[in-house]
Amino acid sequence: MKICVLVKEVPDAAVRKRIDAGSGRLDRGGERTLNPYDTHAIEAALSIREGGVVEVDEIVAVTMGPQGAVRALHKAVSLGADRSVHLCDEALAGSDVAATGYALAAALEREQPDLVLLGQQSDDGECYTVGAIVADHLRMPSLTQVIRLDVVDGGVRCERQAEYGYDTVEVALPAVVAVGDAINEPRYPSLKAIMGAKKKPLETVGVGDVGIEVARVGGAGSGAVWTAAKEPPRKPAGRMIEDEDTDATVAEIVAWLEERKLI
Amino acid sequence: MSDLLVYALHYEGAFNKNSLGAVSEAARVASELGGEAHVLVLGDSATDELCAGLGAYGAARVFRCGGPEGLAQPVVDAMAQLFAGGDYGYALFGGGLLGFEIGAGLAARLGAGVAMEVTAVSVEDGKLLAERPILGDSAISVISFRKLGIVIGRLNAFEALERDGAPLPVEELDVSFSDFSTRARMVTRGEQRGEEVDIEGAKVLVAGGRGLGRAEGFELCSELAEALGGSSAVAATRAVVDAGWFPYSGQIGQTGKTVAPKLYVAAGISGAIQHKVGMASSENIVAINKDANAPIFEFSDLGIVGDLNKILPKLSAALRARHTGD
Ligand SMILES: Cc1cc2nc3c(=O)[nH]c(=O)nc-3n(C[C@H](O)[C@H](O)[C@H](O)COP(=O)(O)OP(=O)(O)OC[C@H]3O[C@@H](n4cnc5c(N)ncnc54)[C@H](O)[C@@H]3O)c2cc1C
Ligand SMILES: Nc1ncnc2c1ncn2[C@@H]1O[C@H](COP(=O)(O)O)[C@@H](O)[C@H]1O
Numbered sequence: 001m002k003i004c005v006l007v008k009e010v011p012d013a014a015v016r017k018r019i020d021a022g023s024g025r026l027d028r029g030g031e032r033t034l035n036p037y038d039t040h041a042i043e044a045a046l047s048i049r050e051g052g053v054v055e056v057d058e059i060v061a062v063t064m065g066p067q068g069a070v071r072a073l074h075k076a077v078s079l080g081a082d083r084s085v086h087l088c089d090e091a092l093a094g095s096d097v098a099a100t101g102y103a104l105a106a107a108l109e110r111e112q113p114d115l116v117l118l119g120q121q122s123d124d125g126e127c128y129t130v131g132a133i134v135a136d137h138l139r140m141p142s143l144t145q146v147i148r149l150d151v152v153d154g155g156v157r158c159e160r161q162a163e164y165g166y167d168t169v170e171v172a173l174p175a176v177v178a179v180g181d182a183i184n185e186p187r188y189p190s191l192k193a194i195m196g197a198k199k200k201p202l203e204t205v206g207v208g209d210v211g212i213e214v215a216r217v218g219g220a221g222s223g224a225v226w227t228a229a230k231e232p233p234r235k236p237a238g239r240m241i242e243d244e245d246t247d248a249t250v251a252e253i254v255a256w257l258e259e260r261k262l263i
Numbered sequence: 264m265s266d267l268l269v270y271a272l273h274y275e276g277a278f279n280k281n282s283l284g285a286v287s288e289a290a291r292v293a294s295e296l297g298g299e300a301h302v303l304v305l306g307d308s309a310t311d312e313l314c315a316g317l318g319a320y321g322a323a324r325v326f327r328c329g330g331p332e333g334l335a336q337p338v339v340d341a342m343a344q345l346f347a348g349g350d351y352g353y354a355l356f357g358g359g360l361l362g363f364e365i366g367a368g369l370a371a372r373l374g375a376g377v378a379m380e381v382t383a384v385s386v387e388d389g390k391l392l393a394e395r396p397i398l399g400d401s402a403i404s405v406i407s408f409r410k411l412g413i414v415i416g417r418l419n420a421f422e423a424l425e426r427d428g429a430p431l432p433v434e435e436l437d438v439s440f441s442d443f444s445t446r447a448r449m450v451t452r453g454e455q456r457g458e459e460v461d462i463e464g465a466k467v468l469v470a471g472g473r474g475l476g477r478a479e480g481f482e483l484c485s486e487l488a489e490a491l492g493g494s495s496a497v498a499a500t501r502a503v504v505d506a507g508w509f510p511y512s513g514q515i516g517q518t519g520k521t522v523a524p525k526l527y528v529a530a531g532i533s534g535a536i537q538h539k540v541g542m543a544s545s546e547n548i549v550a551i552n553k554d555a556n557a558p559i560f561e562f563s564d565l566g567i568v569g570d571l572n573k574i575l576p577k578l579s580a581a582l583r584a585r586h587t588g589d
Contacts, residue, residue, distance in 0.1 A: 097377060126397065136368040161504070223376025240566045240567075256565050
């Protein structure tokens with residue numbers, strides 16, 4: 001079995017993310033890191049490999065992003081991917097989520113995976129949708145928010161929480177599965193793996209290499225157009241207490257509850 | 264291009280409230296665009312009577328097709344078929360999970376633009392604009408669409424408005440599903456993990472999250488709920504329900520319950536949007552979190568930065584002492 005894992009580089013959680021007022025695009029400044037949700041997808045791939053039900057020939061990390069995004073691939077490889085593919089091209093800048101999914105699907109098409117794994121959401125994009133978009137382009141069955149995944153005859157058996165409770169769905173391979181963060185506890189990379197990551201094969205491809213129609217990507221090829229920014233409605237800031245002396249904190253909470261006639 | 268198509272999710276004889284909200288919203292937008300709101304229902308378990316009732320929410324036509332229920336890709340096929348033969352400019356989905364998958368698949372199929380987590384839609388110069396909060400709700404992007412537009416609503420963003428409307432005739436739709444759409448098979452649907460707990464009726468909710476550290480951590484929440492007295496209950500986030508620490512029936516949020524108690528206390532909850540959408544209308548929100556930057560403090564009335572293991576037991580004890588001291 002060949003598994004491709006989609007990974008993305010995102011701003012570090014500690015970085016205040018902001019939008020460039022002129023373009024509506026994310027300001028790419030500050031520390032960046034591998035999208036934490038994607039480490040669960042990598043771990044899921046490793047679990048399948050280590051589970052022994054099927055032989056996993058290869059785990060390939062795939063990303064689309066600017067030059068710096070190679071760092072996400074290095075991290076993915078240090079966590080256990082065998083090699084990586086970086087889809088990187090000026091023409092892709094400004095792609096919306098639908099265009100991004102289309103472009104990723106083109107890069108995946110070339111790899112012919114049996115299973116595509118990805119995270120439940122990107123920390124910056126928060127779209128929850130790349131999986132379903134990629135699947136439709138690849139004409140593969142798919143499921144998102146999967147918290148249990150078992151390899152069964154010819155497919156994967158998946159569990160996930162949906163609107164009415166937990167669903168169990170059997171999906172035939174090849175398939176696209178986005179995993180939820182409850183699926184596993186991702187391991188930490190070893191120092192040796194971190195040092196060795198840059199030596200594993202990394203291929204950089206452009207739109208021409210994977211047959212992407214330029215008219216369908218980039219800002220101009222995107223169907224969703226950012227037109228303006230708006231301030232969100234904010235509720236007045238609440239009262240904050242730093243807990244230093246817990247007895248005093250508790251007295252303050254009780255007084256607050258009394259004041260509001262909640263007790 | 265002036266009609267809107269809505270997918271209405273149904274389960275056990277009723278439509279999802281968020282789907283009905285999407286139908287009402289689509290009807291409002293369609294009237295501004297000079298078009299109609301049409302609805303697709305998938306699955307034979309939706310009766311004629313149920314489907315006909317969509318007229319009362321503003322639908323002008325309702326289509327039903329047979330097929331496997333609870334999966335996204337067959338619905339994508341059905342909606343794409345309607346788009347091909349209709350005058351649709353937009354598709355609209357209520358908040359939840361399936362709508363994200365269907366909307367995304369449909370956007371890919373149609374080459375449409377898609378906006379998700381949308382909190383409001385409006386019409387300007389004959390075109391639809393969608394308001395999409397981004398970056399943890401710190402800003403809103405206003406999105407327009409170059410050609411076709413797919414709008415996936417945030418949970419509870421669109422209100423279901425029932426009016427007097429004649430029952431609609433149900434139009435049967437024959438869909439030839441794509442080969443890959445039928446390669447996923449529902450084995451069991453809607454499994455209720457854990458016991459049945461009632462959080463919708465409670466006036467006071469103490470909700471626990473991953474910060475409780477382990478299943479037993481919920482004892483601290485039960486203790487506080489009891490000490491707060493009256494009609495109180497304990498609730499949870501998806502993270503801890505997925506982990507098996509708390510029953511699904513007590514989950515608040517996008518794929519759980521929507522609640523609005525008089526008092527909501529969060530212990531060890533970060534305040535992710537999918538949780539927030541299920542409790543933001545609570546009258547008084549108190550949050551205890553050790554991380555001063557936790558998003559939950561952005562919408563709390565009282566925020567306590569500290570360790571719940573230290574604060575909760577003392578708070579419960581203080582409240583109990585207050586009772587006995589009366
Ligand atoms: C499609 C979809 C649907 C979803 N539906 C839902 C839903 O219905 N309901 C829902 O809740 N979520 C839902 N989620 C998940 C949601 O995005 C979050 O992952 C989840 O709400 C996080 O739960 P949490 O706050 O318990 O955990 P975390 O986000 O891990 O937060 C734990 C918090 O505890 C704090 N903490 C840790 N230790 C302590 C301590 N000792 N004292 C005090 N504080 C401490 C930490 O600082 C942290 O802020 C959904 C996600 C998706 C993608
Ligand atoms: N540019 C990208 N390159 C590779 N994978 C991506 C990219 N954007 C999103 N993904 C994958 O899609 C998942 C869901 O992202 P999103 O739909 O943006 O919330 C992420 O967890 C990643 O696995």
